[in-house]
Amino acid sequence: MKRAAPAASEPDTRERILAAALTVFAERGFEAGTVRDITEAARVNTAAINYYFRSKDELIRQVFEAGLKPIIRARSGALEACIRQAAPALPKIAAVAEALVRPLVELGAGEYRDVMTILMQVRTGQLPLTKRIVEEQFGPVHERFVDLLQKLLPDLSRTEIALRYDCARGAVLQTLVHLAPAAALAVAETDRERADHEKTVRRLVRFVSAGLEAPPG
Template sequence: MPETAARILTAALEAFAERGFDGASVKEITERAGANIAAVNYHFRSKDDLIRAVLEHFLGEINAARLAALEHCEAVAGPGGPTLEALAEALIRPMVRLSRDRQDGRAIVRLLLQARALPRGSTNSVLAAQFDPVHLRFLAALQGAAPWLAHEDIVWRYDFARGAMMQILADLDRGTNRLASISPQVAGADDDAVVRQLVTFIAAGFRAPPAPR
């Protein structure tokens, strides 16, 4: 990717996370990137295309790392296949590690929450393309690791796992720091601690008995 385009994507990620898709202007983004508006038009054509490119670039990096982690834990697993802990870590660690921005915040998490809260056709299509193949791969692997659960239970618990991850990352985001007044120890947790806590929680959730029908 050209260096100017990369700077624009990073600047756009930060601006959209801080001010929203509609609130952040192309002029503000180019000023952050040290570029001119013509560069945005050249590399991305329009603001809507820039929004899509930001989501595709940063989510693509995270999801590629997730699939690579999943393939690795399947390759090194014993005859019984990957453990629930290994699968949970493959899902969680890439997001925890790669969602940090250059201000040590979680801009991509804020952007995802915004895209979910204020859906639009252009972002919905990107999210579907980025996440649906990943979801299907993890659901199949989790079904193999928890064969006592019905498929619908796997889907429920997988979505709970994703929700827990997004909630804690949003609360630990430097821009919000929602946990500082509740627990300074938790608020100051490093990425490894976040992963350990999430993996333990998620694996226990999958091992719980099925919900009553």
């Protein structure tokens, strides 16, 4: 036989581990977050992690890559939508800034807050494995952003554009981490929260746009 349950109730043990691992890693970091922290949070036996994933490292890889994918897809999709919307002309800087900001704020304030926290941790480059994953996954999107910005700001060198793009990402991430950590328990977003996010997006877009199109030096 291949599986105990065919498809209906895929034993959620594996999913519970993944979910628990995400929050544990976000709260304590990849190295400091222990296997037993995770199995206790998931109400699962200690050996389950080595049964479903080969090792803790493999669990880290899967949790991290799975968390990253929707973020990349959202940012990438927003960029394409913004280009499509402006076609055949080039999009405005503000639109590009919004394509960078909005997905991050909307995902990072909600379901993917833990992933954002982990992203911040990884940025400090403690684990080579995770740093490599980030570079691999985000590489293509970054390149497309910088390429587009280069067309919009032909007076700037590519290194200057890359620096400004980095600054923009740093500004958004910094704000995200400071954003209401209470969201973790909220099952549904209240109107108040949604309005806050909208305001945050507009403010960030304004800051980032201005920084991106600052005069060259």
